[in-house]
Amino acid sequence: MNGVHDIGGMDGFGPIHREANEPVFHEDWESRVFTMFVTGAGLPPVTGYDGARHRLERLDPVKYLSSSYYERFLAGMESALIETGTVRLDEIEARIRQLAAKPDLPMPRREDPAVAANISALFRAGNPASRKIRQKPRFAAGDKVLTRNLNPHGHTRLPRYARGKSGVIVAHHGAHVFPDSNAHGLGENPQHLYTVRIAMRELWGDSAEVNESVLIDLWESYLEKDKASTKSRAQKNTGARKKVAEKTLPRAAKVQARTASAKRSLAQQPPSPTLTSAGVAGRAKTGRTRAERGSAGGGRGSGRTTRRNR
Amino acid sequence: MNSVHDIGGTDGFGPIHRETGDSVFHEPWESRVFGMSMLGAGLAPIPLDARRHQLERLSPVQYISSTYYERWLARIDAALVEAGTLTRDEIDKRMQMFAAQPDLPISRREDPLRAQGIGNILRAGRSAARKIRQQPRFAAGDKVVTRNLNPHGHTRLPRYARGRRGVIVAHHGAHVFPDSNAHGLGENPQHLYTVRIAMRELWGDSAEANENLLIDLWESYLERDKTAATSRALKNPSARKKVVAKTLPPAVVRSLARSRRGLGKTIRRSR
Numbered sequence: 001m002n003g004v005h006d007i008g009g010m011d012g013f014g015p016i017h018r019e020a021n022e023p024v025f026h027e028d029w030e031s032r033v034f035t036m037f038v039t040g041a042g043l044p045p046v047t048g049y050d051g052a053r054h055r056l057e058r059l060d061p062v063k064y065l066s067s068s069y070y071e072r073f074l075a076g077m078e079s080a081l082i083e084t085g086t087v088r089l090d091e092i093e094a095r096i097r098q099l100a101a102k103p104d105l106p107m108p109r110r111e112d113p114a115v116a117a118n119i120s121a122l123f124r125a126g127n128p129a130s131r132k133i134r135q136k137p138r139f140a141a142g143d144k145v146l147t148r149n150l151n152p153h154g155h156t157r158l159p160r161y162a163r164g165k166s167g168v169i170v171a172h173h174g175a176h177v178f179p180d181s182n183a184h185g186l187g188e189n190p191q192h193l194y195t196v197r198i199a200m201r202e203l204w205g206d207s208a209e210v211n212e213s214v215l216i217d218l219w220e221s222y223l224e225k226d227k228a229s230t231k232s233r234a235q236k237n238t239g240a241r242k243k244v245a246e247k248t249l250p251r252a253a254k255v256q257a258r259t260a261s262a263k264r265s266l267a268q269q270p271p272s273p274t275l276t277s278a279g280v281a282g283r284a285k286t287g288r289t290r291a292e293r294g295s296a297g298g299g300r301g302s303g304r305t306t307r308r309n310r
Numbered sequence: 311m312n313s314v315h316d317i318g319g320t321d322g323f324g325p326i327h328r329e330t331g332d333s334v335f336h337e338p339w340e341s342r343v344f345g346m347s348m349l350g351a352g353l354a355p356i357p358l359d360a361r362r363h364q365l366e367r368l369s370p371v372q373y374i375s376s377t378y379y380e381r382w383l384a385r386i387d388a389a390l391v392e393a394g395t396l397t398r399d400e401i402d403k404r405m406q407m408f409a410a411q412p413d414l415p416i417s418r419r420e421d422p423l424r425a426q427g428i429g430n431i432l433r434a435g436r437s438a439a440r441k442i443r444q445q446p447r448f449a450a451g452d453k454v455v456t457r458n459l460n461p462h463g464h465t466r467l468p469r470y471a472r473g474r475r476g477v478i479v480a481h482h483g484a485h486v487f488p489d490s491n492a493h494g495l496g497e498n499p500q501h502l503y504t505v506r507i508a509m510r511e512l513w514g515d516s517a518e519a520n521e522n523l524l525i526d527l528w529e530s531y532l533e534r535d536k537t538a539a540t541s542r543a544l545k546n547p548s549a550r551k552k553v554v555a556k557t558l559p560p561a562v563v564r565s566l567a568r569s570r571r572g573l574g575k576t577i578r579r580s581r
């Protein structure tokens with residue numbers, strides 16, 4: 001949704017204050033809110049962070065903008081508890097008044113070591129959103145793409161400022177859970193995820209810096225091929241590839257591209273019978289995997305150059 | 311500036327409540343704030359565009375949590391503090407004093423001549439139209455692209471309408487340019503146009519197919535849509551055929567080939 005949370009490119013919020021040695025929690029209540037959040041706060045489990053993030057987005061705009069980070073966590077839980085009918089707003093307010101009037105009132109406390117152990121195990125292990133899918137990636141490093149002009153009423157990871165812009169695929173990260181459906185309980189629908197480079201001038205017009213760009217991670221369905229550019233077509237055609245590289249990359253990057261392609265041609269030579277060490281076999285295998293994944297074997301060289309060219 | 315006031319296309323504000331009745335002011339204080347604003351509130355006189363920019367510069371939370379005239383009052387407060395006429399502390403103290411003693415007499419200054427002058431201006435209106443020598447760059451029917459401008463100052467080109475294709479629907483002559491006038495950089499009048507932009511161009515495929523936005527935009531917000539060569543081609547009959555062949559579906563081109571006179575009309579319809 002195009003809510004006030006989508007703050008990229010917005011003026012008027014004043015300077016950003018950087019805290020030296022910022023603590024994880026500024027107040028005790030923040031750590032308790034964090035724990036309530038991760039243990040579910042008596043709510044039916046939402047689908048991962050995506051659903052919880054969408055709750056935050058749906059807070060009243062004034063509440064959203066006037067709250068601190070953990071105040072939003074708390075407000076998100078409150079609105080969810082009200083929405084599910086678990087508690088009413090007046091019940092929450094009555095309890096707040098009661099505790100304010102008698103600060104020494106004992107807090108209800110429930111100990112559940114098993115849940116606590118689970119949660120902390122989950123934190124240590126992480127909960128990756130990467131998934132394996134059969135579908136081949138539609139794009140490879142170096143491909144020119146256009147971000148779509150999507151304006152969903154639900155959750156999305158494509159910010160307003162990055163819609164309808166042309167950019168270049170910098171990296172492919174495999175498939176990841178698609179937040180736009182997962183946030184709404186519509187399934188994980190994993191999609192290929194890419195880092196896309198978009199020039200600042202493309203985003204903000206001629207008043208932006210010339211040599212700066214944004215690197216943004218975008219899901220495949222946010223993107224379409226940039227039909228106006230011929231680069232992606234040319235990449236499938238080795239002969240035309242060199243031409244395009246010479247046209248679009250700075251001279252220093254071109255030199256690196258040549259070096260990279262020279263290395264690649266060495267690596268792609270059939271391994272001689274005497275060289276059967278694990279290192280060489282591993283390298284050959286990597287080369288093959290990349291060739292299968294990318295639309296062109298050359299994606300590797302140009303991808304690396306693009307990264308330096310940032 | 312890209313601030314929270316630029317609310318076009320933003321979700322999450324809930325339903326719009328339409329009020330019945332026609333009261334100009336909901337509370338007496340609103341009419342007083344209106345009067346203060348019109349009289350300048352002890353501030354150096356500034357144009358409407360500059361007053362609007364002062365509203366935009368309110369803190370985002372204050373801006374979206376305030377009613378219409380609360381914003382006007384906050385603007386006056388902020389401007390008085392910025393001009394050094396009052397300090398925030400003095401305003402707060404005066405408010406506390408009135409809150410503690412609601413019957414305290416309010417200071418009052420009568421200036422019938424000034425009041426009449428303001429009344430006349432409000433009745434007559436104050437046009438922003440100006441005469442300029444420069445010819446308009448665009449005419450009705452021209453295809454244009456709005457520029458991707460992100461100024462830190464005042465602008466009348468909202469975020470959602472930047473970098474979009476549209477068609478000039480009307481030319482309104484030249485008008486004071488708010489983007490410079492708001493900052494005391496002169497009126498610099500420019501030609502003003504109504505531009506039609508398709509909803510799908512603005513909001514993508516999920517928008518209604520047959521709806522359009524009509525938006526008044528100044529000339530420097532616009533550039534010619536180079537991908538739509540039709541307007542140029544219409545002026546040059548020899549280039550016309552080429553362009554038509556490139557931009558229209560083959561069936562249309564074939565039917566047009568039969569009658570050269572039909573070209574202009576069809577292109578206009580196919581917009």
